[in-house]
Amino acid sequence: MTGLFLQAFIYLIAAVIAVPIAKRLGLGSVLGYLIAGVVIGPVVGLVGSETTTIQHFAEFGVVMMLFLVGLELEPKMLWAMRNKLLGLGGLQLGITAAAVMGIALVLSLQWSIALAIGMIFALSSTAIVLQTFNEKRLTKTEGGRSAFSVLLFQDIAVIPMLAFIPLLALPELVEKAQAAAAGAAEHHEQLSLVAGLPGWALGLVITATIAGVVVGGHYLSRPLFRFVASSGLREIFTATALMLVIGIAALMSLVGLSPALGTFLAGVVLANSEFRHELESNIEPFKGLLLGLFFITVGAGINFGILFNDFFVIIGLTLGLMVLKALVLLLLSFIFRIKGSARWLFALSLAQAGEFGFVLLSFSTQNHVIPTELAQLLSLVVALSMFLTPGLFILYDKVILPRYEKASNDREPDEIDEQGTVIIAGVGRFGQVVNRLLTANGVKTVVLDHEATQVENLRQINIKSYFGDATRPDLLHTAGIEEAAILVVSMDNQEASTELVEYVKHTYPHVKILARAFDRGHAYMLRHSGADYVIKETYRSALAMGGEALLSLGVHPFEVEQKKATFNRIEKESSETLYETWMGGEESQSYDVHYQHLFIQLEETIKEAMDADRMDRHAMTEREWTPPPKNYLDDFEDDADKSSEQPGEEKPA
CATH class of the missing domain: 3.40.50.720 (NAD(P)-binding Rossmann-like Domain)
Known part of the structure; x- marks a missing residue:
């Protein structure tokens, strides 16, 4: 137990020190987390073999992030982006996978290994990109929306990849690890609801699962949330939100689907729920903490021994991959007419490999598709490309975006x-x-x-x-x-x-x-x-808003208009005095104190005027708010009673 506390303390203190420094230097929180991981892992050696286990746990932050993304998307919005989702996302994945496969074949790798690497490297980092977009407020930009379409398609594509990769197994690797494969298969059967099912049955189970998430999310979630909310206990609502996300992720894993995709779908279903904002506020802290932990484990997981042994090969592969993906994305930006700085944001933000690359590399190794030694080298390429991604955002912010802004401002009138x-x-x-x-x-x-x-x-x-x-x-x-x-x-x-x-x-x-x-x-x-x-x-709109607040608190409309007119009149009367003080003053402490004193007097004058009886001081501008005659409420009630009587009925005495 003590060891667990120490490990948690190490990860937390690394984040607490590194992230604020990185933010202050303009590097972003993601790079801060990555640097913290490198320091406590390969550099100092405070964490070690447990990093991989913690990374699997921290990947749940990606699941939570996609749930929150889904909450921001209404189904009609998702349907509206179908062209980019299928066209832009599909072409990016297909072209990039084909290009990487071609290069791998040139490097004399077997076609099955080359295809698996192509699919793995075609994916980008949903965690880093969306986290950075949120920090820099780029989500709503043209480049941000296009990048999100590609990321969403990639997350969906992970499902068929997981189904297809075992078909690429190498016979020699299967024979070499037959015993381990049998044990893994037995373990897999215990954690799967679809192991051993024929294709048609698997399809039915997957369809039923997705339908259950959609129907249950739409019809059953609201009564559940109302029941929990009625308790008035915030921690129970937090537990319910976590239960929902964890339960859907577990269900998707049991039927062989992506947990991230399942929770994203649940988020979309709940996007129109009246409990959406409460769900966001409860899930957000867990998402942020787990994502930060995930980034730290990526940095801590970099094996400098393998890196230094094949330094130039790994660096070359990393830079080559990022340049290749950026070129493919730039090509697609021309085809889909993404213009200006948005084109570069789109291309640079998705130039890295993604966190699902670790999952697919591990899966490929377990299914004897990629040799273990090669998988370790490729994992370093994935990690380094993610590590370099914040630098691409800095390049965009400091170099590319200012040039486009300058070009816009230098345009001839x-x-x-x-x-x-x-x-x-x-x-x-x-x-x-x-x-x-x-x-x-x-x-x-x-x-x-x-x-x-x-x-x-x-x-x-x-x-x-x-x-x-x-x-x-x-x-x-x-x-x-x-x-x-x-x-x-x-x-x-x-x-x-x-x-x-x-x-x-x-x-x-x-x-x-x-x-x-x-x-x-x-x-x-x-x-x-x-x-x-x-x-x-903002003066008149704020005055109008204050009036509406008074109306909502039960103040009579006539009195509200009087108070607004009084406030406006005193503001105008005092404005001249305050202006003369401002004109005659100097940038000194005595001037500041004198001005503050006058302003305090203004507030006291306004309060006194609001408390005064102004029934005998109606301005010409208030004629439309002249008080009605006495007993008008009694007359109004009599008229209302008469109008409510049905024909042929006699009003009771």
């Missing part, structure tokens, strides 16, 4: 062929609403934005816009700033928007400037630069 009464600088979520309102009322606008992608997206929905930097005087001149009546500034760069306001107000004082501010400080800067009207982007 569009030729502006028309002018308008209003020029809108910046057409993000804020500027779009302003533009739509103006154009709907017949106002001619000229829309400028420095993001080429945003401009192209707007053009696709028939919103005419021009690519260009609105802070450039020549571009403003072309847009007709001399004749414009209004300039709307809604750019996402605070410094640039302030400079633009200052330049236009100084050069074209007749132009009225309406500016969007990010916060109170930015609003002061815009006002100081000459903006005629400044609005904080």
